[in-house]
Amino acid sequence: MLSHKAKYGLKAAFYLAKHYNNGPVLISDLAQAEYIPKKFLEHILLELKKHGILYSRMGKGGGYHLSKPPDKIYLGEIIRTLDGPLAAVPCVSKTAYVRCIECKDERTCEIRRVMKHVRDATAKILDTTSLTDAMHAKLKVSSL
Amino acid sequence: MLSHKAKYGLKAAFYLAKHYNNGPVLISDLAQAEYIPKKFLEHILLELKKHGILYSRMGKGGGYHLSKPPDKIYLGEIIRTLDGPLAAVPCVSKTAYVRCIECKDERTCEIRRVMKHVRDATAKILDTTSLTDAMHAKLKVSSL
DNA sequence: TAAAAGTCTACTACTTTTATAGACCATGTA
DNA sequence: TACATGGTCTATAAAAGTAGTAGACTTTTA
Numbered sequence: 001m002l003s004h005k006a007k008y009g010l011k012a013a014f015y016l017a018k019h020y021n022n023g024p025v026l027i028s029d030l031a032q033a034e035y036i037p038k039k040f041l042e043h044i045l046l047e048l049k050k051h052g053i054l055y056s057r058m059g060k061g062g063g064y065h066l067s068k069p070p071d072k073i074y075l076g077e078i079i080r081t082l083d084g085p086l087a088a089v090p091c092v093s094k095t096a097y098v099r100c101i102e103c104k105d106e107r108t109c110e111i112r113r114v115m116k117h118v119r120d121a122t123a124k125i126l127d128t129t130s131l132t133d134a135m136h137a138k139l140k141v142s143s144l
Numbered sequence: 145m146l147s148h149k150a151k152y153g154l155k156a157a158f159y160l161a162k163h164y165n166n167g168p169v170l171i172s173d174l175a176q177a178e179y180i181p182k183k184f185l186e187h188i189l190l191e192l193k194k195h196g197i198l199y200s201r202m203g204k205g206g207g208y209h210l211s212k213p214p215d216k217i218y219l220g221e222i223i224r225t226l227d228g229p230l231a232a233v234p235c236v237s238k239t240a241y242v243r244c245i246e247c248k249d250e251r252t253c254e255i256r257r258v259m260k261h262v263r264d265a266t267a268k269i270l271d272t273t274s275l276t277d278a279m280h281a282k283l284k285v286s287s288l
Numbered sequence: 289t290a291a292a293a294g295t296c297t298a299c300t301a302c303t304t305t306t307a308t309a310g311a312c313c314a315t316g317t318a
Numbered sequence: 319t320a321c322a323t324g325g326t327c328t329a330t331a332a333a334a335g336t337a338g339t340a341g342a343c344t345t346t347t348a
Contacts, residue, residue, distance in 0.1 A: 001145075002232040002259065004337065007244075010255050027294075035246040040338050046295070059346025060292045075258060088146040100151075102179040110278040111154050114219060114269065115146065121265040125258065134254040148306065170324070184307050190326070202325045203315025 006082040008036045009044045013078055016054070017070035017131040024056070024063025044082065051081045066131075075134060076126035086126065087119040094123075150226040152180045153188045157222055160198070161214035161275040168200070168207025188226065195225045210275075219278060220270035230270065231263040238267075 011034045019025050027045065031038035045064055048054045055067040066073060080086060080095060087093035091100045092115045103109055155178045163169050171189065175182040189208055192198045199211040210217060224230060224239060231237035235244045236259045247253055 002255075003335095007233065007255060014254050024293095026292095037338060039340080042294080042296095043338090049294095056294065057346080058292090058294045058344070061347065062293050062345085064294085089151065110158050110275075111146075111151060113281060114273055114278050117269050118266050121269060122262050125261050125265060129258055131254075134258050137257060147304090168324095172324085181307065183309080186325080186327095187307090200325065201315080202313070202323095204323045205316065206314085206324050208325085 002079070003083050005040075005044055006079050008034070008041060009048060009078050009082045010075065011036065012041065012045060012064075013048070013053070013066070013073065013131055014135065016064060016066050017073075017135065020066055020070055024061070024065050026063045030064070048078065048081060051077075053077060053081065069132075070135075071130045071132035073131050074127050075129050075131070076123060079126060086122050087115070089115045089119075092116045092119050094119075146223070147227050149184075149188055150223050152178070152185060153192060153222050153226045154219065155180065156185065156189060156208075157192070157197070157210070157217065157275055158279065160208060160210050161217075161279065164210055164214055168205070168209050170207045174208070192222065192225060195221075197221060197225065213276075214279075215274045215276035217275050218271050219273050219275070220267060223270060230266050231259070233259045236260045236263050238263075 012030055015030055015034055016025055027041055028038060030036070030045075031041045045054060045056070049056055049064075052067055053073060054064050056062065056064045076086065085093040085096040087096075089100070089111065090096065090098035091103065091106060091109075091112050099106070100109075100112075103112070106112055156174055159174055159178055160169055171185055172182060174180070174189075175185045180188075189198060189200070193200055193208075196211055197217060198208050200206065200208045220230065229237040229240040231240075233244070233255065234240065234242035235247065235250060235253075235256050243250070244253075244256075247256070250256055
């Protein structure tokens with residue numbers, strides 16, 4: 001399940017993508033436009049900034065904007081930053097692998113095997129769909 | 145993320161699949177064999193029973209077994225029973241749809257659009273892979 | 289130097305997850 | 319019919335994660 005945090009983060013990213021060429025966007029404007037609690041949004045934007053996805057400037061005339069053009073930012077990046085690994089089971093994660101303590105043998109674990117497929121399918125979609133792609137309904141992987 | 149509950153449930157189901165023709169399996173045996181806390185496992189098995197996936201008999205000589213042959217039980221069933229809908233966002237779920245309160249227009253929501261693809265890809269794997277398939281590494285959908 | 293705007297730390301409320309305890313009910317068999 | 323075996327059910331609790339708030343602080347520009 002996508003947390004509210006990740007959902008808000010994605011909404012913010014799309015908003016910033018739409019305003020990419022209009023100078024920095026204020027947290028307050030973003031919060032109001034997308035119905036996101038302002039204080040909560042602060043945290044989210046800060047996290048995204050620390051991971052290099054967003055850039056911001058303090059002081060008068062400041063605000064947030066994307067650090068790269070929207071066609072270079074993939075949804076997977078944003079979701080991983082805010083919600084952690086995409087994988088449904090940690091032993092299957094590429095970015096945050098952790099072994100299951102009760103697992104007798106990873107090579108024969110049925111759950112791991114299937115969940116790896118799920119992870120791969122998910123990552124394939126989220127890591128190849130940029131903000132721009134999503135806005136224009138260009139999904140590079142067919143869903144069925 | 146798959147919860148421990150769902151992971152334990154899947155482990156139990158695989159164990160029962162392997163013992164499908166050997167009469168009922170005791171909770172205690174299952175708990176011990178798969179390193180699952182026994183009392184927690186009771187709840188999990190009961191939930192699976194209420195959803196018709198397992199069958200059990202009380203009293204001496206009793207225990208749990210699958211209510212259908214293992215090639216007729218799909219992983220999606222088990223995961224949905226224990227963890228709820230597969231969809232990462234409720235507005236995209238087929239089995240438990242809920243509208244997002246802050247959503248202005250579902251038809252143009254970028255998040256919804258992409259997450260629907262993710263859901264479909266996940267469901268396609270989990271709803272076509274039976275216990276038997278998973279045990280024999282027969283995954284009907286290629287992951288890449 | 290004042291106003292605008294982001295930064296940071298700490299905290300709280302709430303929910304979900306992961307269990308545990310213990311009384312209770314059903315079944316088979318001696 | 320008594321008793322041991324084994325599942326059922328309700329209640330509760332610890333721990334962790336999620337969502338959100340408060341307020342003091344820093345940076346920038348005019």
